[in-house]
Amino acid sequence: xxxxxxxxxxxxxxxxxxxxxxxxxxxxxxxxxxxxxxxxxxxxxxxxxxxxxxxxxxx
Numbered sequence: 001x002x003x004x005x006x007x008x009x010x011x012x013x014x015x016x017x018x019x020x021x022x023x024x025x026x027x028x029x030x031x032x033x034x035x036x037x038x039x040x041x042x043x044x045x046x047x048x049x050x051x052x053x054x055x056x057x058x059x
Contacts, residue, residue, distance in 0.1 A: 019057075026056035 030044075030052055044052075 022057040023053050026053035029056060 027049070030049060
């Protein structure tokens with residue numbers, strides 16, 4: 001995460017790690033690495049995958 005000097009809010013390392021971990025977990029669910037059914041088709045766009053990951057983080 002950047003320190004806020006590139007037109008974005010600053011994010012501390014703990015928050016960044018938490019968000020990254022949650023997105024990685026959601027990504028594993030999408031890819032079925034934990035036996036979870038694929039909720040997003042294999043040909044999904046990056047935007048669709050990100051939307052799905054964000055939905056998983058919110059749950």
